[in-house]
Amino acid sequence: MKNAAIQERRNRQVLADVVRMYIETGEPVSSRSISKRFEETLSPATIRNVMADLEDGGFLYQPHTSAGRVPTAAAYRFFAQEIAAQATLSVHDRDWIRGQMSSAKTTEEITERAGHVLAEVSNGLGIIVAPPLRRIVLEHARMWLLPDGRVVVVLLSPGGTSRDKIVKPNRSFTQAELDATADFLNRQYSGWTLEAIREDLLLKLATERERYEGLIQSALTLCDPVALEDGPVREVYVEGTAQIVGAPEFSSQAHLKELLEAIEEKHRLVSVLNACIDAPEPVLVQIGIKEMSQAGENLAMISAPYTRGDLAQGSVGILGPTRMQYERAISAVAYVAELFGEALGKI
Amino acid sequence: MKNAAIQERRNRQVLADVVRMYIETGEPVSSRSISKRFEETLSPATIRNVMADLEDGGFLYQPHTSAGRVPTAAAYRFFAQEIAAQATLSVHDRDWIRGQMSSAKTTEEITERAGHVLAEVSNGLGIIVAPPLRRIVLEHARMWLLPDGRVVVVLLSPGGTSRDKIVKPNRSFTQAELDATADFLNRQYSGWTLEAIREDLLLKLATERERYEGLIQSALTLCDPVALEDGPVREVYVEGTAQIVGAPEFSSQAHLKELLEAIEEKHRLVSVLNACIDAPEPVLVQIGIKEMSQAGENLAMISAPYTRGDLAQGSVGILGPTRMQYERAISAVAYVAELFGEALGKI
DNA sequence: AGTTAGCACTGCTGGGCACAGAGTGCTAAT
DNA sequence: ATTAGCACTCTGTGCCCAGCAGTGCTAACT
Secondary structure (H helix, E strand, O other): OOOHHHHOHHHHHHHHHHHHHHHHHOOOEOHHHHHHHOOOOOOHHHHHHHHHHHHHOOOEEOOOOOOOEEEOHHHHHHHHHHHHOOOOOOHHHHHHHHHHHHOOOOHHHHHHHHHHHHHHHHOOEEEEEOOOHHHOEOOEEEEEEOOOOOEEEEEEOOOOOEEEEEEOOOOOOOHHHHHHHHHHHHHHHOOOEHHHHHHHHHHHHHHOHHHHHHHHHHHHHHHHHHHHOOOOOOOEEEEOHHHHHHOHHHOOHHHHHHHHHHHHOHHHHHHHHHHHHHOOOOOEEEEOOOOOOHHHHHEEEEEEEEEEOOEEEEEEEEEEEOOOOHHHHHHHHHHHHHHHHHHHHHO | OOOHHHHOHHHHHHHHHHHHHHHHHOOOEOHHHHHHHOOOOOOHHHHHHHHHHHHHOOOEEOOOOOOOEEEOHHHHHHHHHHHHOOOOOOHHHHHHHHHHHHOOOOHHHHHHHHHHHHHHHHOOEEEEEOOOHHHOEOOEEEEEEOOOOOEEEEEEOOOOOEEEEEEOOOOOOOHHHHHHHHHHHHHHHOOOEHHHHHHHHHHHHHHOHHHHHHHHHHHHHHHHHHHHOOOOOOOEEEEOHHHHHHOHHHOOHHHHHHHHHHHHOHHHHHHHHHHHHHOOOOOEEEEOOOOOOHHHHHEEEEEEEEEEOOEEEEEEEEEEEOOOOHHHHHHHHHHHHHHHHHHHHHO
């Protein structure tokens, strides 16, 4: 039974202290130093016994016989869970974050700021994932004809963002037709997500051919390309690459290079980060990200979804070394997610 | 007279060989190895004499007394100049590059590909700078009124790119006014750059108030925000951060970190890279980029402007260690710039 | 005069070795 | 159940020394 070691209250206390201390110093922690933390109520020898149990339980390990102990991934997981509930941001951090975020006006600025804040707080990467296109809400559509037969489609979302695309339809349209189509979309689907619109159109196409035939066809031809434009690259915003270079856990060039390559392939990040959208907890802590790279062993990701209105949109998070200040990081991610959603709403 | 050492033909030959060899191996090159390159027509001792002269001239230096010689920035400059004229791409590289570029369709894809190609070829960073907004050419403008009084402005450029923005004008417009303004822009300024339009509008405003008064005013109010939207961040595209980690010249963590920070502040890159637009040579080689960071000493940038039609638009380039394969890099930059411009034109 | 062989000199690199320090596991005493 | 004591293990560091790569200089050669 692996968890046996963790059952006893004192053992958990010791484990938490070891983790905390290792996060601070980055060096294997000895029984003596933990003993001191307990205000000398327990001797090093006792702590050693506890530590031996914890090692059996898979929470600690020794780099070599005569070294102190280092937390394993399991220890971090335990630790994160232990403190997640009571994680709270220092007033100083809170003010600083709000200050940083409040000066941003455009969506881009806000994103950049949020990423920057997260990177600074964690000494790791700050990552922002934009809402996937299909979750975008249509407020207003407009189309017009170009002299050469192409069509400009502009979709407006609440909050002032817009997306446009030039479409080469396979048949020619008149401006009147375009107006009718746009009007149809506006009356029928204002407030729907693109994803939902698309599904509904396909459904209607099958069941109610006779009623709207032309319009539905037109709408599909004209909207689909816009919806599918999906720029997978621009969706992810990463800030703070420079930070991870300093971290001693990635001092190995090979590891560092591999990690940076993984980061450049941003879609890999997205899947890990977006796990939090369906997670039950408000903030998700993942420890040991094998998906990322060989060095993923000692990577941790802390992520939270942000919402505008009440629709989950995308997520923000931190990717950093497992040896990270979890209290600070967890609460910062939560706070940034909150501010980020708010800020987007205000545009 | 610093250049004295370089006057003699044989000295230049030796210098070039030292640089070439150092680029290959990355280690200080000895007199013996150069002697071998000369097919034994000169003894190591002779080469040593030449090298001593070159050291006096500031082209070589010794890490310590009993080591070989390493090229200085001056040596690289000389070398780059020497080979720039005759730089030519291997058939293999040429095919590969064309292959990589040809599969890209959208502007984003093309940019990404170009960046990727440059990074791969150079083992450094591939950098693409988009044309500054003011150089964008207007093909067609359109505006319409939103229910709440805001105005959507869409500017179309030749080649199918478009840019839109939602403007909150300080007075209210009617749709008819908007149509008239757009029409005015289209008739008067189709084919002009935004920069030029803006200037001309301001000029006309001063001299011909009476004729177009309303239109000019409207055009300015509505277009300026679009033109000034200027996303300084999105303008620069960098690929290949992972590459530079491997380079032994940046093995020092401190240097590496500093460099990555500099790269994240992309605007710093832009000014260096854009120097090539006004340079007389088709491809500009800069060696020792002090602007970037302390480690800039051993950084080199190779850049070339790309054009669409006959308008210089932006630039593409490589940022890498001074110890770089210049022949390959220079010709690759030239070729990518050419293909990039072409590809943009075809969209 | 330019070139080259020979040789002494320099500074780095890597292996071997001893030593101190940190930390543990175990046993026996409290 | 806790703890003091002690033997044991492993690492990091400093030091020395030999080996090596490469130079600079001088003197001889063409």
